[in-house]
Amino acid sequence: MSIDDALLQRADSKCELCTATEILSTYDVPPISIISLDKSVLVCNTCLDQIENPDNVDANHWRCLNDSMWSATPAVQVMAWRMLNRLKAEGWPNDLLEMLYIEDDVKKWAMSDNTIRSVDEPTVDINGAELIAGDSVTLTKDLYIKGANFTAKRGTLIKGISLTDNSYQIEGNINGTRTVLAGKYLKKA
Numbered sequence: 001m002s003i004d005d006a007l008l009q010r011a012d013s014k015c016e017l018c019t020a021t022e023i024l025s026t027y028d029v030p031p032i033s034i035i036s037l038d039k040s041v042l043v044c045n046t047c048l049d050q051i052e053n054p055d056n057v058d059a060n061h062w063r064c065l066n067d068s069m070w071s072a073t074p075a076v077q078v079m080a081w082r083m084l085n086r087l088k089a090e091g092w093p094n095d096l097l098e099m100l101y102i103e104d105d106v107k108k109w110a111m112s113d114n115t116i117r118s119v120d121e122p123t124v125d126i127n128g129a130e131l132i133a134g135d136s137v138t139l140t141k142d143l144y145i146k147g148a149n150f151t152a153k154r155g156t157l158i159k160g161i162s163l164t165d166n167s168y169q170i171e172g173n174i175n176g177t178r179t180v181l182a183g184k185y186l187k188k189a
């Protein structure tokens with residue numbers, strides 16, 4: 001049985017986050033070393049789009065986590081934890097986070113968003129405050145974004161950052177462009 005078949009079976013052919021049944025795909029929960037069933041969740045297009053594009057997030061959609069966060073599947077718990085953290089500013093996700101039961105090793109996975117970090121040093125902002133995946137930051141200076149050919153203004157808010165394997169840099173979306181940014185030009189929002 002391939003991963004997809006096994007995944008469809010585990011998920012009962014529904015989005016494991018919001019139970020939608022249309023247009024489902026496999027999402028490999030980062031960081032990925034080996035693709036496996038344990039590291040995958042079955043998600044619908046709506047969930048996938050919002051997971052991958054923090055700018056598109058519709059907080060109300062994620063009220064589905066109220067139910068799905070109780071899943072026994074660690075990969076689903078990880079996605080629930082990450083999305084709730086990303087949406088913390090809404091208020092209600094905090095209440096769910098407090099109730100969310102998650103094993104230590106699963107929590108570690110949840111916190112290691114996107115890539116395996118090769119450095120043990122924390123990534124810090126201009127004031128030395130530690131940055132973690134899902135944080136929001138603002139730019140402390142105007143930055144020209146190569147590739148997208150525009151200048152992001154000082155004070156621009158970047159939501160839902162990811163850590164990179166370089167402790168001096170994070171990744172975030174500016175105007176829909178995934179951009180690598182130096183911590184020293186950022187301030188935790």
Ligand SMILES: [Zn+2]
Pocket residue numbers: 015016017018019020043044045046047048
């Ligand atoms: Zn969904």
